[in-house]
Amino acid sequence: MVIDRFYLSNGDSAGDLRELLSRLRVVDEECFSHHVNKKKNDFANWIKKCVKDKVLAKKIEKLKSKEKIILAIDKRINTPARVKKRIIRKIKEAILDGAS
C-alpha cells in the first residue's frame, strides 16, 4: 500500500509511522507547533486519512505535547512482540553474516 507522504514545514517528510517517529524526535518546536496547535493536529489527520490507523489518530488528536505524541506512536509501533521479532531477526543476521 502506498501512503501519501507527510510533509513537515521544515522540508522533511515521512512515508510511514516509523519515519514520522524519527522525524518527530529531531523536529524543533517551531515546526512542531506549525502542525500541532489549538486549531489543528496535522499528524492525527494524516494518521487517520493516510495511514488509516483510527485508534492511534484518536489518541494523538487530543495530545498537544511533542513528547506525548512521540510516546504514543512509539508504543503503537514498538509493541513487545514486534520488538522481539526485530531483535531476533537482527541476531540471526549478525550470526549469518559472521559465519559467511
Added chain:
Amino acid sequence: MGRAKVFGVIALKGGVGKTTVVSNLGASLARDYGKKVLMIDANFSTPHLGLHLGLLNPKYTLHHVLNDNLSIFEAIYQHELGFHIIPGKLAPFQTAPLDLKNKLEELRDIYDVILIDSSPSLNEEMYATMAASDELLVVSSPDYPTLSSTIHAIRVADKREAKIHGIVINKAYKKKFELSKRDIEGASGSKVLSVIPENFRVLSSLSRMVPMIVNFPRQNVSLEYRRLAGLLVGEKTKRWFSKTKKVTKSKTKKKKTKKNATK
C-alpha cells in the same frame, strides 16, 4: 542393555545450567528409569560436574585418561545414587580432548545412556563433545544473549554434522518479556524439548551437592527433568503427574465431605 546412546549437553555460554541439566537428567535416568548411566565431565577448562555430585577430589579424572593413557575404567566412579561419573580435574592441565570419542567406544556396551557435559567455549573442547556424541542437547535460557549463543551453537553443530536432538530452555520465569518456546524454535530451527522453570531450590540442592530431582522430587523443576529424561529414552512419564493429580482430587473431596459434615 544395548549400546549406549551418547548425549552431549552443550551451550556456547557459561551459566545457563549445562551441568545442572546433566546431573539431574543422569540421576533421573538411573533412579526413575533404571538405566545404567554414565556422566562425563568434558568441560576440560572448568570441570564442575564433580562439585554438583559431591565428588570433590577424585584421584583419576578424564584429564588423566586423555593425557597419561590411563585406562578409562580407572576414572569411573560409582555414585551412591546409582549412576557412574567420570569427573574432570579441578585444577586442569592440557589434554587432547579430541581423543574422547575413541575412549568412549570401550564404554558403549556397558551403559544405556552416556551424558557428556561440554565446555562452553567454541574450541577443541566443544568439538570433542560434538564428535563423541550421537545427539546433542542444547541448553539455552529465554533471553537474547543466550538465544544468540544457541543459534550459533546449532550452526556450528550443523557444520560439523553433529545431530541436534533438541533444545532445553532452562531458568524460565514464564514472564511475557522472556522469549517464548515458539520464539526460540522459530529463531533456531530446532525443537524445544523442555522448558525448565527457574527455582531457587536448584541452588539449595547444589549447596548440598545433590541433584534437584533427588532433593525435591516433586518440585516443578524436578518433574520437568524427570519428564525430559523419559523423553530421551522413549519412556512414558505420566505416573508422577497422575499421582499428584489423584492426591489433590482426593484431598478436595475430603475437604468437601468435612464441610458437609459440619453443616
